[in-house]
Amino acid sequence: MPNDFYSNVNGKQLTLVAINETPTANASFPGAKCLLCTGAAKLTNISLSKHAKTLSTSSLDDLSERIAIGLERKSLNAQHIPEKNDFKELKVFPVFSAQEKFAKKDFRPLKEKLGADRLVLLTILGVGVRKPYVDYIPTGEPVAFLHLNVKMVNLQNNELIVNTVVYSAVPADGEWKEPPFYPGLTTAFHQAISDAEYKIGEVLRIEL
Numbered sequence: 001m002p003n004d005f006y007s008n009v010n011g012k013q014l015t016l017v018a019i020n021e022t023p024t025a026n027a028s029f030p031g032a033k034c035l036l037c038t039g040a041a042k043l044t045n046i047s048l049s050k051h052a053k054t055l056s057t058s059s060l061d062d063l064s065e066r067i068a069i070g071l072e073r074k075s076l077n078a079q080h081i082p083e084k085n086d087f088k089e090l091k092v093f094p095v096f097s098a099q100e101k102f103a104k105k106d107f108r109p110l111k112e113k114l115g116a117d118r119l120v121l122l123t124i125l126g127v128g129v130r131k132p133y134v135d136y137i138p139t140g141e142p143v144a145f146l147h148l149n150v151k152m153v154n155l156q157n158n159e160l161i162v163n164t165v166v167y168s169a170v171p172a173d174g175e176w177k178e179p180p181f182y183p184g185l186t187t188a189f190h191q192a193i194s195d196a197e198y199k200i201g202e203v204l205r206i207e208l
Helices: 035-044 046-052 063-073 109-114 183-204
Strands: 014-019 026-028 077-080 118-130 143-154 160-171
Touching (some): 035 046, 118 160, 118 183, 143 183
Parallel strands (some): 014 118
Antiparallel strands (some): 118 143
16 A cells, blocks of 8 residues: 555545455465365365364454554545455456556446445455365475455446455464364464464554
8 A cells, every 4th residue: 555545535525445255264274286186185174174173263354344443543434345355347458468557347336326436345366274285295384374466446446455465374272183173273273363463453554
């Protein structure tokens, strides 16, 4: 975000904050590339995979609302959209170029539809636990993670004011092999969410 954004922006214009549906937390095994490798990794980590699916992402439920409040503290007219939405129905921006600062989707129709001037959109790309592999062989201990994209789009011209990937990964503090509840990894999971929220605040220059 530009350093002078809040000092130059028209605070009376409406900024909406939206977030997509949070995927269920799960365990993944990056590096186990072939089908047999993936199957072997899953078979070896059945208990870990079951536990990953029990990890709660409920602390993200009010994230869009908290971001809107943070923007309001910066003297912006901001509201959150209660419904989860990733705006998949939008078409591709006709003059999109990866070299230009414009969104790939054409968000401009939302200006009239939502009566807004800017949209902050959080897209959660993945959440849960990752354990690295090379083919059949684990190469490290699992980490809890949250991976998301933060966009702020000018709905007048589809320009990206912010477009940042936030990735937070936290290992267990001490021994992680403590099934079935994995307390170390569970604590790391909540820390990963907290760290990601802090990074979002840094990106948008707000307090969460």
